[in-house]
Amino acid sequence: MIEFNAVSKQYPTGQLALYNVNLKLNQGEMAFLTGHSGAGKSTLLKLIALLDEPSSGEVIVAGQNTKTIKQRKTPAFRRNIGMIFQDHHLLLDRSVFDNIALPLKIEGMRHQDIKRRVRAALDKVNLLSKEDQFPMMLSAGEKQRVGIARAVVNKPAIILADEPTGNLDPDLASDIMHTFKQFNEYGSTVLIASHDHELIKEMKKRIIVLRKVKTTNTKAGLKNGR
Numbered sequence: 001m002i003e004f005n006a007v008s009k010q011y012p013t014g015q016l017a018l019y020n021v022n023l024k025l026n027q028g029e030m031a032f033l034t035g036h037s038g039a040g041k042s043t044l045l046k047l048i049a050l051l052d053e054p055s056s057g058e059v060i061v062a063g064q065n066t067k068t069i070k071q072r073k074t075p076a077f078r079r080n081i082g083m084i085f086q087d088h089h090l091l092l093d094r095s096v097f098d099n100i101a102l103p104l105k106i107e108g109m110r111h112q113d114i115k116r117r118v119r120a121a122l123d124k125v126n127l128l129s130k131e132d133q134f135p136m137m138l139s140a141g142e143k144q145r146v147g148i149a150r151a152v153v154n155k156p157a158i159i160l161a162d163e164p165t166g167n168l169d170p171d172l173a174s175d176i177m178h179t180f181k182q183f184n185e186y187g188s189t190v191l192i193a194s195h196d197h198e199l200i201k202e203m204k205k206r207i208i209v210l211r212k213v214k215t216t217n218t219k220a221g222l223k224n225g226r
């Protein structure tokens with residue numbers, strides 16, 4: 001489902017964020033991406049979601065080399081991917097329902113279908129009773145769950161999460177990880193970048209360790225800690 005072949009990424013500043021990364025994540029798999037701060041975890045996720053492109057090597061997602069995807073096809077491609085960030089990026093002046101409905105409205109879906117899909121997503125993250133509330137009225141864990149509902153409302157084949165539990169206490173963090181596990185059980189391929197080693201171990205899924213590229217030793221790359 002996701003394949004990196006000899007992928008390197010150098011930012012225009014000259015910073016080498018990834019060097020010679022090889023990785024394969026099968027359809028329906030769930031894995032954690034870990035490594036020190038600056039190891040390139042966010043960069044790797046961005047390359048999958050077409051938010052940036054590799055400097056060299058191939059990133060293959062759902063059978064397509066991301067370099068060959070034309071700009072006008074990018075929105076359709078991204079609909080296969082649900083992305084969750086640590087700071088959920090919710091619109092504070094919109095209700096929970098409207099935040100989650102946004103990607104479907106952009107797609108031009110009919111109101112009745114939007115309602116059905118938003119409620120199904122809210123149900124999956126256990127927030128059905130909060131659809132009329134505004135983000136300011138929610139706890140940190142609830143806000144994060146709204147972010148997850150918005151990312152999965154399109155029923156994406158791939159779910160990517162960048163430090164989704166970074167601001168949460170251990171119980172809430174565990175809850176969120178189990179929510180991801182459920183989406184994986186429904187069939188989505190899930191890749192989560194996280195520093196939370198204890199929690200990751202508890203989840204008993206594959207762990208991929210990214211090593212920070214050292215400027216003096218560009219052979220550093222990715223070690224697959226399966």
Ligand SMILES: Nc1ncnc2c1ncn2[C@@H]1O[C@H](COP(=O)(O)OP(=O)(O)OP(=O)(O)O)[C@@H](O)[C@H]1O
Pocket residue numbers: 011012013015016017035036037038039040041042043044
């Ligand atoms: N837009 C950018 N321009 C220049 N350098 C960048 C950019 N984004 C990231 N970097 C650099 O690339 C390297 C990898 O960054 P990245 O954010 O991918 O790491 P990370 O493993 O996600 O780190 P963290 O755990 O701290 O979030 C870092 O040295 C970072 O400073």
